Amino acid sequence: MDYDRMKEVKEFDDSKIGVKGLVDSGITTIPRFFVHKPENLADIKTCSESTDLPIVDLFGVNSHRRPEIIENLSEAAREWGFFQVINHGIPLPILNATISAIRSFHEQPPEIKKLHYVREQPVSYVTNIDLFRSEAASWRDTLLVLLAPHQPQVVEEIPAICRKEVVDWGVHVRRLAEMLMELLGEGLGLVANTLKERKCSSSMQLAGHYYPYCAESESTLGFPSHTDKGVLTVLLQDHGGLQMKKGEQWVVVKPIPGALVINVGDLLQMLSNDQYKSGEHRVLANSFREPRTSIAVFVGVEVKDTNTASYGPLQELLSPAKPPLYRNFTMSELVQKFYSRALGNMSILDEFKL
Numbered sequence: 603m604d605y606d607r608m609k610e611v612k613e614f615d616d617s618k619i620g621v622k623g624l625v626d627s628g629i630t631t632i633p634r635f636f637v638h639k640p641e642n643l644a645d646i647k648t649c650s651e652s653t654d655l656p657i658v659d660l661f662g663v664n665s666h667r668r669p670e671i672i673e674n675l676s677e678a679a680r681e682w683g684f685f686q687v688i689n690h691g692i693p694l695p696i697l698n699a700t701i702s703a704i705r706s707f708h709e710q711p712p713e714i715k716k717l718h719y720v721r722e723q724p725v726s727y728v729t730n731i732d733l734f735r736s737e738a739a740s741w742r743d744t745l746l747v748l749l750a751p752h753q754p755q756v757v758e759e760i761p762a763i764c765r766k767e768v769v770d771w772g773v774h775v776r777r778l779a780e781m782l783m784e785l786l787g788e789g790l791g792l793v794a795n796t797l798k799e800r801k802c803s804s805s806m807q808l809a810g811h812y813y814p815y816c817a818e819s820e821s822t823l824g825f826p827s828h829t830d831k832g833v834l835t836v837l838l839q840d841h842g843g844l845q846m847k848k849g850e851q852w853v854v855v856k857p858i859p860g861a862l863v864i865n866v867g868d869l870l871q872m873l874s875n876d877q878y879k880s881g882e883h884r885v886l887a888n889s890f891r892e893p894r895t896s897i898a899v900f901v902g903v904e905v906k907d908t909n910t911a912s913y914g915p916l917q918e919l920l921s922p923a924k925p926p927l928y929r930n931f932t933m934s935e936l937v938q939k940f941y942s943r944a945l946g947n948m949s950i951l952d953e954f955k956l
C-alpha cells in the first residue's frame with residue numbers, strides 16, 4: 603500500500619503537470635494520495651462566518667493617529683495573530699497586477715511551466731512544496747521565489763511572464779513589512795527599529811499559490827493547518843478559502859478588495875515572548891470553478907550558516923516577573939528543527955519552549 607503510494611506520488615511529480623494539469627486532463631475523482639485523514643477534514647464545514655477578524659486601518663500612520671494604529675495592530679497581534687490591513691499604501695492596480703501575473707504563470711501551457719518545475723531551488727514551480735514529506739498532498743500548485751536578499755541571478759530565473767510584477771511586489775511588501783515591524787515593535791514598548799536591527803526583514807520568500815477547482819473538495823485540503831515560521835507574512839488573495847483558528851473555532855478570512863492579510867509567524871511569537879501569537883491557518887480545497895490565487899510573502903531572518911546570532915525572547919521584554927518562555931537558538935538550528943519534526947506536527951514552538 604505505502605509502496606504504491608510513493609510510486610503514484612513520484613509519477614505525478616515526474617509528470618510535472620501540477621494539480622492544474624490533473625484538472626485540465628478532465629479527471630472527476632482525485633488521486634488517493636490527495637485524500638486527507640478524516641480528523642483533518644471533520645470540521646471543514648463548521649467554520650464560523652463571523653467577520654470579527656480585525657481590520658486595521660493604516661491611514662494616517664505618520665499623523666496623530668499613530669498611537670491608535672499601534673494600539674489596534676498590537677491588540678490584533680495579541681488576540682488573533684491574524685488581521686487585515688487597509689490603506690496600507692500599495693495601490694489597488696498593483697494588487698490586481700500581481701494577482702494577474704501569478705495567475706497567468708499558472709495558466710501557461712504545461713510545456714512552459716515544466717521548465718521551472720524543480721524542487722530545492724531559489725525559484726521553482728511545484729505542486730505541494732512538501733509533496734514527499736507530507737502525509738497527504740494538497741490541491742494547489744505553487745511558484746516559489748526567494749526575493750531577498752536581492753540576487754540578480756535569482757531575478758533572471760523568475761519566469762518572464764511574472765518577473766516584473768514579482769520584483770515590484772517584493773519592493774512594496776518590503777516597505778510595508780518594515781513599517782508593520784516598527785509599529786508592532788512599538789506595540790511591545792520597543793524602540794521603533796528594534797526588529798529591523800535584529801534583521802527581522804532580511805529575508806523574503808514569495809509563494810504564488812494557485813488553487814484550481816477540485817472535484818472532491820471535501821476529501822482534501824488546499825493547504826493543511828499550519829503556522830508560518832518567519833516573523834510575519836503578508837498575504838494577497840483574490841477569493842475565499844482561507845481560514846484561521848481562534849481557540850477551537852475556525853474563522854473565515856474573507857477577501858476584502860484592496861486589503862492585505864497579515865499574520866504573525868512563530869519567530870515573532872518567540873521574540874515577543876508570547877505577547878504576540880502566531881495564528882494557525884489552513885485553506886480549503888477550492889470547490890468553485892473559478893480558480894483561487896494567493897500570494898504569500900514570508901518576511902523573516904535570513905538563514906545563513908554565517909548568521910550565528912542568537913534569537914529568542916528579546917531581552918528588553920524580560921524581567922523577573924516576565925521570565926523567558928523560550929531558550930535562545932540560531933537560525934540554522936531553527937531550520938534544522940523544522941525539517942526534523944515528525945510529519946504532520948508542524949509547530950516548532952515546542953522545540954524551544956523552556
Ligand SMILES: O=C(O)CCC(=O)C(=O)O
Nearest residue numbers: 809811839844885896898
Ligand atoms: O493561500 C493562502 O491563502 C494561504 C497560504 C499559506 O498559508 C502559506 O503560504 O503559508
Ligand SMILES: [Fe+2]
Nearest residue numbers: 828829830883
Ligand atoms: Fe501559511
